Amino acid sequence: MAERSFAKEVELLRLTAGEEFRGEGILAVTKALLQSGVAYVAGYQGAPVSHLMDVLADAGEILKELGVHFESSASEATAAATLAASINYPLRGAVTWKSTVGTNVASDALGNLASAGVKGGALIILGEDYGEGSSIMQERTHAFAMKSQLWLLDPKPRLDSIVTAVQQSFELSEASNTPVMLMLRIRACHLHGSFVASDNRRPPFTAADALKAPQRDPSRIILPPYTYEQEREKTEQRWPAAVRFIRENRLNEFIDGPESDLGIVLQGGLYNGVVRALEHLGLADAFGASRLPLYVLNATYPLVEEEFVRFATGKRALLIVEEGQPEHIEQAAHQFLRRADLQTRVLGKGPFPMAGEYTGAVLKEGIRAFVEEHSPRLLNPVTEQPLLPASQLASAVPERPSGLCTGCPERPLFSSLKLLQKEIGPVHVSADIGCHSFASLEPFHLGASILGYGLGSAAASALHSRGDRRPVSIMGDGGFWHNGLTSGIGNAVFNEHDGVTIIVDNGYAAATGGQWVPSSEADAPRRTARLSIADAVRGVGVRWVRSLNTYDMKGTLRILREAMSTREKGPKVIVAQGECQLNRQRRIRPLLDRLRKAGKRVARKHYGVDAETCTGDHSCIRLSGCPSLTVKPNPDPLRRAPVAAVDHDCVGCGVCGEVAHAAILCPSFYHAELVDNPGAIEQFMQGLRRALIGFLQRRTQRKRALAW
């Protein structure tokens, strides 16, 4: 089950020819796949392509009708390997993941796939997470295309362009026997727009057809002598075929403009931003009519040398708008023009910064600098709105980093780790990718490095020295099944590591939207779940394995202490269990509502802080950081610091009480039990208690009143 139910979106996948599709970019891609007669789809979730996976997971019926095979791959490497079906058979297949992290994981299979070449169209849909708010290292997918000879499309961010690009990718792939990567920037994936749909197509050839008549072509095997043959084929046949296809089908666009001695070459994905920047400079209108000629590269690899030369001829200077580094396109442009002996100047990085996202402001500045240098008369003396001096607010607006959700089960684990360090001193924490990587931020400050998904344990490999404080590695259940079981745990057993690995078992791939993982407590359609992490760990030879419930901080601390001090040799593995609260609430809320409506007794807890006894030191917040544990102005006029307070979103997970006890904080915390539809006896007893206690309270109150 994913974060959202996509029942509504699934209906969009049924649209027929002529109907208007209105929705998100990544859903448009999903629809385009079905329109292209795709035979199989696989992938690994990750922003911004999770929704593609989520929608297809919910679209079982349509897929069955069309005879399309879909699976949630164990990793990007699995997904890439899935494309092997297109090597020998005319099957159209598509896989998806988040780039460049996923592409890194997939690159073994991708390299081999590219070398073998494909018969059926093979499409790799990449969600690029580059720029603002990105949660991964910043690299270019372009380099993968170059090293493996995979083609790379970067279409204009409009739904119709993207849908066409999907269709063309398959054709290009088949025309050149090469897998094609289609890159979509994060904003394009989440773009809401529209396009006119066509009918879905059943794949003309299916897996069943393939299995009935298995094919094999030794020249597709990666072994000598074929490997050298394949490399030759890449350069002598597939490349020219791809260039021919791109040229003949006009994948790239030439937009004319009156200022023909200058020109802008741009990646298709940046088209809208460039046009807007030109419009701001008075060089284009709202419909994209530009004074400067534009050469829009919807296919950024391979580049078409002939087109480049044609565009540059007669121009004094070209501006290359290419996001990220190194500037591969700019370098190629230099080469092309040198070979053609053209004296056109080429600028790119220079007017534009080498690193970082090409935001609206960056584009405008870069283009302005280019035009100013070569044709200053084109620029109107624009009167800029003076922007607010940011300094005026710099100190006033605090940062708002991501953090764990209200009631998150991982919070008490990290609070316990913090308390453990108070007892035994600082430990080296090797962090991993997942929600738990937020532990490296405020208020936990845990984690010295993050090396990749599922690599938390592996990243502590070199830090083992018997007798000293053991390193602690963190790994999520997602990362564990992705590769951590072998790369981390198996490796630690084999090499007799002494460290501690904590596997955070929250039941879902939570950070990407709550997809199932093999250990989910799920009755997932078409999948087998409920695999035990502890059994898997024991299976690869770990002897010291403990499971714990993270919400029990006392128990957690006890096990952590034991793990750090036990004489047992070999890796120590702790399976820290606690259901992802986001998904838990989504699961139980409707359930409780139903019970409540049916008149059944439903109890829930709500935590609180007594403002009168709270002294406003915020130790509790520094230990927990729950979004619902917040502050409010101190009601005591004598005090200055705001007091702690629990807001209405508290889900009553109990961590506030656990922290108060485990860290011996203060007596300010309480919890209130609220009951819907209480029983008659219960109500009577409560009435009785209230009466007795009320009597005593009134008496003391009278006494107190008399003293004043």
Add this chain to the structure above:
Amino acid sequence: MVAGEPSPRVFKLAIAALGGQGGGVLTQWLLNAAEASEFIAQATSVPGVAQRTGATLYYLEFFPRAAAEEAGGDPVLALMPQPGDVDLVVASELMEAGRAMQRGLVTRDRTTLVASTHRVFTIGEKSALGDGLADSDSVLQVARATAKRLVALDMEALAREHRSVISSVVLGALAGAGALPFAAEACEQAIRASGRALERNLAAYEAGRARAEAAAGGDAPVASPNSASLYDPVPVPRNPKAKALMERVSKEFPGACADLLGIGVHRLVDYQNHRYAGLYLDRLRSILELDSAARQYTLLLETARGLALWMSYEDTARVADLKTRAARFARVQAEVGAGRGRLMRIVDYLSPRVEEICGSLPAWLGAPLMRWGFTRRIVQAFTGGRKISTDRFWGYLLMRAMARTRVWRLSSLRHREENARIREWLATLVELAPQDYELAVEMAACQQLVKGYGETFERGLSRYRAIDEALPTLRNGSNPASALRELRDAALADEEGRKFEATLDRLCENRPAA
């Protein structure tokens, strides 16, 4: 056609929201409303991870369909806002409005800013050792100066009032502010079409609309969320002894200090008894003699505030007393019972340490128990986390019994310790004031370091002690008062005391290593 300046017909709207506030739903409503009103509409966002925190920006552009058809083309709509080129900015939290302004999205010539005035505090603000809250007033001030039009209202409160989500209120506020290029009805229709929790969402929408419409006319007064609501004024005393005390306040002390001292006296009568409150006033007299109207009684006020707090230190009796009061039960009911369900139980989390248990015993008993290892171990058996159901009979009686230990409070071990510290502090103030008034004021303010329970208390106390010890060295420096202030701020900078140690090292160079 090549326009000379940005096309005026693309309408640009940025939504600055927090994760979990329903920015996605709001965006969908706006898209539906725009499309129903014959606009070509586009929206994007960078939602990041699924977690319900962090700031998120949604960006929408609308273009009239008719104009596009007339021009025979499709407008090229952008995917991110350009600084200085946004017509409407909506912020569903005050600091997010600040962030939008920081990014240059709000400009005087064209931007309407619709902002909620409520705060969702960031983890950085919340985890400060003292007051770390950002200054809301300055953000509002800048907003007023920067936006073409500011429509500010507490959307969170309206959402809560109507048991709905903030996105409904935001949409209402947008419609009410009259800043959208299409009619308010289209927004309402969009909510209707979406179906779920319809009545509440519509009510919240309507409330937002009405409030924004009113606010759009003038500049609605905006309550600053930082200002603390004061306690009820001290009630008029009836008890003769209390009356006498309040008379002392007005006779012996300057009028400017009467309110604060009144609160102090009332607090201490409530805490212990009239004698004890009298002691408070006696102690303040010695400070009064050193102070003057010319100095606006700064030292006296600061001391009065600190002394009242210090003399009402939170011991077990005090905590139990406060937790058993009827007013407290009512407060809990109001705080948590606002939602559904009947309040059936209040459970308090106590975790007494050896120090607290021995401290609340009479000194003759507590001190020896603390002294020896084996007796400490006996006491240890009573420590550890305890959950007490304060509104059940036995739990209540237990808490009440603890509250009653206040009868021997003044002879308890804890009191002996606190009293000694208070006297030392006052003596220091008396000594400092004639020579360096500013320094004395700063020292008086150092009382705020000694607060909290358990480890927090120990930590604060040890920093207070270190400051006390550093005083002679500081007095040799060029500006002792500002040095002390710096040291005190450093003591509140981080839990581990890194800044404090560094500052201390710098200010007292030849200090023996800590």
